[in-house]
Amino acid sequence: MNIEQLSKRLETVALSIPTGSKIADIGSDHAYLPCFAVKKGIAESAIAGEVAEGPFLSAEKQVKAACLEDKIKVRLGNGLEVISPGEVDCITIAGMGGALIATILEDGKEKLQGVRRLILQPNVSAKSIRVWLLQNEWELTNEEIIEEDGKVYEILTADRGEPLRPYPGVEGHQKALLLGPFLMQQKNEAFQRKWRQECAQWKNILSNMEKAEQSEALNERKAELMNNIQFVEEVLSE
Numbered sequence: 014m015n016i017e018q019l020s021k022r023l024e025t026v027a028l029s030i031p032t033g034s035k036i037a038d039i040g041s042d043h044a045y046l047p048c049f050a051v052k053k054g055i056a057e058s059a060i061a062g063e064v065a066e067g068p069f070l071s072a073e074k075q076v077k078a079a080c081l082e083d084k085i086k087v088r089l090g091n092g093l094e095v096i097s098p099g100e101v102d103c104i105t106i107a108g109m110g111g112a113l114i115a116t117i118l119e120d121g122k123e124k125l126q127g128v129r130r131l132i133l134q135p136n137v138s139a140k141s142i143r144v145w146l147l148q149n150e151w152e153l154t155n156e157e158i159i160e161e162d163g164k165v166y167e168i169l170t171a172d173r174g175e176p177l178r179p180y181p182g183v184e185g186h187q188k189a190l191l192l193g194p195f196l197m198q199q200k201n202e203a204f205q206r207k208w209r210q211e212c213a214q215w216k217n218i219l220s221n222m223e224k225a226e227q228s229e230a231l232n233e234r235k236a237e238l239m240n241n242i243q244f245v246e247e248v249l250s251e
């Protein structure tokens with residue numbers, strides 16, 4: 014891939030990096046994002062972290078091909094274990110599930126010292142990330158939702174600050190954790206498409222659940238799905 018032509022998804026992540034940052038891109042795969050950010054002068058330096066050997070080798074190859082070895086270090090390791098406290102001031106994690114991203118942040122908490130911005134792009138379950146941010150003194154400061162090649166992606170930016178600031182009163186809280194406090198205000202086309210599809214899937218799951226043997230766990234899941242459907246339908250019809 015030519016790093017001048019980054020995917021719209023990764024470019025949206027890159028454009029949220031404050032100019033002059035020292036970044037760590039965790040789960041970097043081919044290191045396209047750090048190569049782009051450094052080449053464009055957005056990031057001053059970067060660490061590309063990878064847990065798997067194949068993607069780690071691809072990242073090394075890409076950094077070498079771009080002649081960026083002096084500015085981008087490629088490291089093999091799990092989550093934030095590839096960085097030292099104070100080494101970077103911005104972390105990007107893209108293209109994984111929200112629950113995995115939240116686990117990486119939770120397990121590497123002590124490495125977040127000196128980090129001022131997190132840019133996170135979950136493929137599913139952005140809610141897990143919003144909950145983690147809220148519980149860990151990070152303020153969600155921006156959200157974007159984009160569509161590329163028929164898929165919808167959410168990009169969440171968080172800074173040190175006041176975690177509750179983006180959330181409305183307690184009543185609207187759960188709804189905003191699911192849908193995104195910024196995204197549910199904007200309700201752009203990608204947002205509407207994503208949540209209409211999710212709702213249709215949940216309704217399908219619910220009707221299959223009716224045919225299954227009833228249990229407490231099943232009833233809890235049903236109640237959760239019905240709540241989510243109600244939240245989504247309320248927001249889409251407002």
Ligand SMILES: C[S@@+](CC[C@H](N)C(=O)[O-])C[C@H]1O[C@@H](n2cnc3c(N)ncnc32)[C@H](O)[C@@H]1O
Binds near residue numbers: 041043065068090108
């Ligand atoms: C689907 S790729 C996304 C690559 C790139 N960030 C992007 O958005 O295009 C996910 C990458 O994350 C890596 N990964 C998964 N869990 C990880 C972890 N705990 N620490 C570091 N890398 C991880 C995988 O090996 C894989 O290369």
